[in-house]
Amino acid sequence: MRIGLLGTGPWAQLAHAPALSLAHRTGLRGGVGRRTAPTKELADSYGVRAYDDVDALLADVDAVAVALPPAVQADLAARAARAGCHLLLDKPLAPTVEQARAVVEAVEEAGVASVVFFTTRFQPETEAWITEQAAVEGWFTGRAEWLGAVFSGDGNPFADSPWRQDKGALWDVGPHALSVLLPVLGDAGRVTAAAHGPGDTVHLVLDHAGGASSTLALSLTAPAAAAGATVELRGAAGVTLLPESTESAVSALLRAADALLTATRTGRPHPCDAAFGLRVTEILATAEALLNGDV
Known part of the structure; x- marks a missing residue:
């Protein structure tokens, strides 16, 4: 499974890139970020391509891993799903219920697999x-x-x-x-x-x-x-x-990538798929409304 990385920030550098470069059954093909220099630096470190266009990356891979803020992740995840890419996402899935639901709808319509990386669930x-x-x-x-x-x-x-x-x-x-x-x-x-x-x-x-x-x-x-x-x-x-747990985030992400590959091969949703990510978002949004006195 060819996989691309969206994001070049600390989490991408500390966890995603190291994990995906070590994965035996997936291959990191390249990455894209908002800034050119960090994207090139990260790509050069792992011997992969630095993309300057998201759609070009989506056309070259089977799946994407996302290491971006939740609002950016949600929009790009839906876009990637519509392009036929399977999704390895981070928590929270999105900062609003509407955005999270849009990701789930895109996943369902495209028939792609999804895994949301809740660290404890992969240790x-x-x-x-x-x-x-x-x-x-x-x-x-x-x-x-x-x-x-x-x-x-x-x-x-x-x-x-x-x-x-x-x-x-x-x-x-x-x-x-x-x-x-x-x-x-x-x-x-x-x-x-x-x-x-x-x-x-x-x-x-x-x-x-x-x-x-x-x-x-x-x-x-x-x-x-x-x-x-x-x-x-x-x-x-x-x-x-x-x-x-004695497992590092890198090791847990390796297991999450493997879980995504299994979901793509079997067609069986993983328990931590986008639909579960949506449910978590709904609960958090309800709690936030209570904290803000909106309900």
């Missing part, structure tokens, strides 16, 4: 835990704390990201928490409460289709010493915690 230890807990009945409640220090210290490559500054932890790490809770506790039928904390911290309460409730604490402004991710489940089976 062996955590994915195995999620699968195991989803088969357990009687969960009473879940607690997810996803606390980052992106805005708390110096030197974080994502601190200057305009979309993260605008959308905050709800949209950046909220998708990670939801990607763990939803397959275990069931869809979130209702966001029952949403409140602001310090910095960009938000607290959410969800009701799930399986009868359980969950609480989420999300932040990009936590002190570095307090940063980390915890998911705890409590129910008839007892108490269990999401295990830590």
